[in-house]
Amino acid sequence: MATFIASGGRVWRKFVKTFPLGSNLSLKRSPTSALANGRLSSTSSENVLVSKDEKSGIATVRMNNPPVNSLNTALLLSLRSCFEELEKDKSCRALILTSNKPKVFCAGLDILELYQKSPDYVGQFWEKVQDMWLSLYGSRLVTMAAINGHSPAGGCLLSLACDYRIMAEGNFVIGLNETQLDLVAPFWLRQMMVDAIGYRQAEMALMVGALYPSNKALQLGLVDKLVPIEDVQTVAEEEVKNWLKIPDQARAITKMASRKPLLDELRKRKQEDIQTFRDETTRESVQLSIQQYLDKLKAKK
Numbered sequence: 382m383a384t385f386i387a388s389g390g391r392v393w394r395k396f397v398k399t400f401p402l403g404s405n406l407s408l409k410r411s412p413t414s415a416l417a418n419g420r421l422s423s424t425s426s427e428n429v430l431v432s433k434d435e436k437s438g439i440a441t442v443r444m445n446n447p448p449v450n451s452l453n454t455a456l457l458l459s460l461r462s463c464f465e466e467l468e469k470d471k472s473c474r475a476l477i478l479t480s481n482k483p484k485v486f487c488a489g490l491d492i493l494e495l496y497q498k499s500p501d502y503v504g505q506f507w508e509k510v511q512d513m514w515l516s517l518y519g520s521r522l523v524t525m526a527a528i529n530g531h532s533p534a535g536g537c538l539l540s541l542a543c544d545y546r547i548m549a550e551g552n553f554v555i556g557l558n559e560t561q562l563d564l565v566a567p568f569w570l571r572q573m574m575v576d577a578i579g580y581r582q583a584e585m586a587l588m589v590g591a592l593y594p595s596n597k598a599l600q601l602g603l604v605d606k607l608v609p610i611e612d613v614q615t616v617a618e619e620e621v622k623n624w625l626k627i628p629d630q631a632r633a634i635t636k637m638a639s640r641k642p643l644l645d646e647l648r649k650r651k652q653e654d655i656q657t658f659r660d661e662t663t664r665e666s667v668q669l670s671i672q673q674y675l676d677k678l679k680a681k682k
């Protein structure tokens with residue numbers, strides 16, 4: 382269903398579309414955004430909320446998968462559909478990725494999707510991670526991560542796939558802590574880390590599964606800017622507008638020139654990467670580590 386809503390001088394396109402597994406992509410206004418002046422509508426089952434300002438062509442994509450935006454199958458499918466939808470939309474020029482629930486941007490992969498599942502299940506799950514990443518990392522749009530909270534592991538993956546990262550100041554962490562779960566970050570994720578912070582720092586960070594507080598992440602270059610949490614969205618919009626002063630075509634071609642080798646490498650090695658993931662995550666010792674990690678998370682309370 383697609384309708385157009387004119388409000389406050391801006392035209393808002395609103396549609397609610399059902400994606401596989403019942404997840405929804407809907408265009409709606411964000412309560413805190415300076416771009417937001419459309420009509421608000423919501424249902425509790427929507428795991429991705431999208432608002433787009435037609436005038437500027439800037440879309441804000443809010444992950445909305447309580448309590449911590451863990452990347453389960455449904456959220457991965459919704460994110461991919463959403464990225465692809467915006468990619469096809471010729472009037473869309475930029476995408477801001479953020480969380481609808483401040484304080485947690487994304488808790489990474491849903492660990493329960495990796496626990497006590499069949500090899501086929503985890504293989505299919507991993508392919509959804511790969512496909513979501515391919516659509517975000519390979520996007521022609523300006524992509525901006527508005528990291529308004531914790532961003533471990535898969536949250537860091539999402540952030541690294543964007544062109545620019547703005548993070549909330551304060552007691553929030555970001556990084557690739559996979560080794561702490563006895564998991565090994567795949568080559569394409571490791572490469573993004575190397576590209577962001579350099580070989581030596583990435584090598585150390587990956588080996589020890591480091592999670593950095595936001596000020597250390599800024600110092601390392603893992604994020605590009607720190608702002609108070611309440612300003613993350615506004616600053617992201619301002620930053621996007623600066624990026625949009627550059628002609629789209631030249632910017633997008635330049636981006637593709639630098640990202641194509643890694644995109645192509647994963648496309649070529651997709652099945653091998655899935656096989657490795659299947660074999661590793663279903664290994665008994667890894668399952669035990671995942672179980673212990675889950676227990677640790679629960680015991681936190």
Ligand SMILES: CCCCCCCC/C=C\C/C=C/C(=O)SCCNC(=O)CCNC(=O)[C@H](O)C(C)(C)COP(=O)(O)OP(=O)(O)OC[C@H]1O[C@@H](n2cnc3c(N)ncnc32)[C@H](O)[C@@H]1OP(=O)(O)O
Pocket residue numbers: 448449451485487488489490491492493531533534535536538558559562564565566567570657658661662678679681
């Ligand atoms: C040789 C090759 C091998 C290939 C293998 C490849 C492996 C894949 C490699 C890379 C990709 C990425 C991997 C991952 O993303 S793994 C997930 C890692 N994530 C984490 O370690 C984060 C864990 N969570 C937290 O640290 C915290 O929850 C927080 C800081 C994000 C938020 O803290 P807080 O607000 O205090 O919330 P709670 O901790 O209380 O959590 C609420 C609730 O949610 C549950 N939960 C949290 N995170 C996850 C998660 N990632 N998956 C599933 N469930 C999660 C938590 O247990 C609580 O549940 P409740 O007790 O039932 O309420």
